[in-house]
Amino acid sequence: MKKINPLFISGCLLLVAPAMSATLSGTLAPTVVPLTNGGQANIAVSNTDPNLFTVPGDRITAINSLDGGLTNQEQTDSGGAILATVSKKPFTFIVETERGLNFSIRAVPRAGSGRTIQLVSELAGTPGPAKAWEESNPYESLLVSLNRAVRQGSVPDEYQSVPVTSEVLQVPAGLRA
Known part of the structure; x- marks a missing residue:
């Protein structure tokens, strides 16, 4: 039977530690959900903290839920919507935007920190x-x-500027982007 060298184990732990600390830093990029106009997505949402929904380049004008799953919703100055729920069962709500896009969101509540969700669509x-x-x-x-x-x-009439979203590339430990 072959014994594993303690130095080998220590070396592996030293290589893994920076990667683990990077994920524990507390900063999370928004969750980007690609959708087509009229599309539906299942999205995990927090039922203990508020969640922020945005549509880059557009403003959310209405959020409708018939089954009462949303306990609170507020519009932000930037066109997003802050949503809160205490529901433990999945429910559906509809997001409508200023440019006429509609999304059906099946929210799957779970305990945990609130999330930032970007609903990204090809502009129709x-x-x-x-x-x-x-x-x-x-x-x-x-x-x-x-x-x-x-x-x-x-810009010509009816055109809008669309903000560029920056996605962070996760680099393995020991490498730089």
């Missing part, structure tokens, strides 16, 4: 005047004029 088409403006120009000149407009701080 380009509305009226912006679409006509896009189609009236050849593609290359469309890109050039749109870039010029953005640099000058003006």
Whole structure:
């Protein structure tokens, strides 16, 4: 029978310790949930702390739940929604946005810290005047004029700027990104 060298075990523990401490730092990136307009997702939510829902580049205008699963909901200044529940059973609620997107969320309550959820959707088409403006120009000149407009701080009617989300790359212990 082969014995394991105590130095080998100590070395392994030293390599694993930085990775464990990085996950215990307390900072968590938002949970990104990709959805299509009208799509549904099962999402674990806290039933002991509030949860924040956002739609990057859009504002949540309404949240509806027929079965009373939500005990509190508040809109944020940035267009998100803070939701709280004390339910222990899964329930469904609908998220509506300013741009006309709708998402069905099946919330699965669990004890634990509140979460930040980003509902990310491909924006459904380009509305009226912006679409006509896009189609009236050849593609290359469309890109050039749109870039010029953005640099000058003006955007064609019905366009909105969409914030860039930064996702953090988890790097194995001992390596740098």
